[in-house]
Amino acid sequence: MVHLFDSSALNSPLPDVIPELGARFEAAGYELSLVGGPVRDLFLGRVSPDLDFTTNARPDDIIRVIKGWADTFWEIGREFGTIGMRKDGYQVEVTTYRADAYDPDSRKPAVAFGDKLEDDLFRRDFTMNAMALRLPSMELVDPFGGARDLHAGMVRTPGAPSTSFSDDPLRMMRAARFASQLGVQVAPDVFEAMREMAGRIGIISAERVRDELTKLICGKAPWTGVDLLVESGLADHVLPEVSALRLEIDEHHRHKDVYQHSLTVLRQACELETGSDGPVPAPDFVLRFAALMHDVGKPATRRFEPNGSVSFLHHDGVGAKLTAKRMKALRFDNDTTKAVARLVELHMRFYGYGDAGWTDSAVRRYVNDAGPLLQRLHRLTRSDVTTRNRRKAERLAFAYDDLEQRIAALAEQEELAAIRPDLDGEQIMALLQIRPGPVVGRAYRFLLEERMENGPRSEAETAELLHAWWADQPENPIAGTGTIPDTTERESREQPEAAGPNEKDSKK
Structure with a gap:
């Protein structure tokens, strides 16, 4: 499907770099199209600072066209046909048409350059990313119905989902990421392929999985993306601690569903994030991931007591260790890992305050132990209240209001944010x-x-x-x-x- 793109429908004009680059390639006798995410974003009313183009020109030809025009350029991706550059604050990548062949046991493709735009689009992950805008004619090329699927809020693949996921299993996580970022659903055949092929995610490097997971958690509705990971079985391989939260409800229904509770806590934590000028600007990965992982210690500590109740003694400490272990396996940096694990460790510290009250000493310790994570801990603790018992919820909220007031009052008298001895x-x-x-x-x-x-x-x-x-x-x-x-x-x-x-x- 090819038709002229109506740029007047955009909320903002196209950046000048797009038509300029298109004109340069046309003058040199080559094709050039804006492609993938940037085209999808045009339909969503936004322009990305990262612009991807595809062309029939080979890498050496690309360099000849952009020399003297780009502010700077680099050849790191030359092996894969990609030349990167920067122009007027935009990061631009121009890639030769591709027709990759994949080894089923490896993510690394055997690179083969192609000659047709449609063949290049067919190899892309989803139909919404398989649209191109020919330049400088502004013709929209949409052979697989990407605009239709984007409008319907549906994730589909250009070809068979099993083929797409076999080529690059990370695309399964990307589908869940789009569910989080864009509020879309995956088509039934796409979900079925994810469920059947979830184990193939094991051939993907921990770093690539980490990056997709981070984007998912920082999306508009991360609980939706997480649920898709769990229901498809992908979480069994990348976040097994979260899958394990689906504790079997015993016949007496003596405890609530910890998994659904954790999704609710994640959603409530997102709602408590602040604007860019606040103490916890959205999206805050540390707060969100701690909210998701805060109860992962419960399966290992669950005990059925003689009186019929269920206990999870020390699940906070166990959960902190499990969280740190998982984040290290996913190659998260040390500072992020320590911050998330610390919040998981501290998330139960508040409970008991409303019943027994705290001395000034206990308040000081709470602030000192939280350190720079205090504002996140405030939000995590409040998010952890998911009870339907209105009286209980109001009592906990009142108690935490009182604690925050105590902290503020002491802070006026003492340097609570950096408590040190009175002698150095x-x-x-x-x-x-x-x-x-x-x-x-x-x-x-x-x-x-x-x-x-x-x-x-x-x-x-x-x-x-x-x-x-x-x-x-x-x-x-x-x-x-x-x-x-x-x-x-x-x-x-x-x-x-x-x-x-x-x-x-x-x-x-």
Whole structure:
């Protein structure tokens, strides 16, 4: 299907780089078409900063056409027929028509260049991405009904789904990602192929799976994409901990469906994200993934109690370890892994506050343990309330409101965001007349504990506490006497080198 594209329907005009590049290729005697995601996005009323083009020109020809026009270009993808460039802030890739042949046991294609645009479109993942805009004539080429499927909100493949997924199994995860990002559904034959071929995802590298999963979680409706992964069986291979949440409901229905609860928590966490100027700008992967994974420790800790109840003792700690293990397997970076696992570990900390109340010391510990994750923890904890019991939900919300007010009130009096002892490492060594070493760290931790328990003190009061602690330490020559030793003469004889405090101790 070929017809002129009505650019007047766009919410914003096409970037100048698109017709300019089309004119250059036409003048050089080559075909050029905008293709794939950028064309799909035109139908969705948006223009991507990343523009993909396809052409019958070979890589050397592409370079000759764009030299002197592109701001810069690179040849990293030359082997696959791709030349990348940057022009007026847009990242552009121009790729020679492809007709790839795939090894069933490998994602790496044997590259074969093609000569026809339609053949290139046929090898693409889904019909909505198999549309092209010929340039500079602005003819829409849509041989597989991509515009129709996009309008219907349906994910279909240009050819047989089994062939498409055999060529590149990652396309199965991409279907779930589109469900999350675009709010579309997969066609029945596409879902059936996903279900039958889910195991083939195992040949895809962990890094590529991670990248698709990240995009899915950061989509408009990630719970939809996750559900598709689980129902198709893909999650059994990439997120088995989430699949395991579908605990069998026992005949007495003594506990709720943990899997559906987790999807609800994920949705509610998304709703609590803030705008770009807020403390948790959407989309926040760390908060969202922690919401999805927060209960993954429950299957391993589930116990049926004699009174008929079900317990999941320590599922928070177990879940944090399982989450970290899965994220490491998917090659997530250390900082992201630690942040998500920490939120999972802390998500139960609040419970009990409403019944027993917390001392100021407990509030300080809560803030200190959360550290920079506090705003995310607030949202995760609130999202974890999915009970239909209105009175219980209101009681928990009131209790958390009270906790946040307590945190705010203490923050006005103390530096809760960066709680430190009232003496630093240099001061500790000067007062105790000791050199850098493990004792300084122990003293620092002692003072930090005092700070947590009793709030800030004056420097004189803290020095007195420190001397009392030092009097009972085994390193003190007269430990247990309560007397502060005069070590000035000994230190003078040793003539220690000038040394700063242990950096890690003094900045905890």
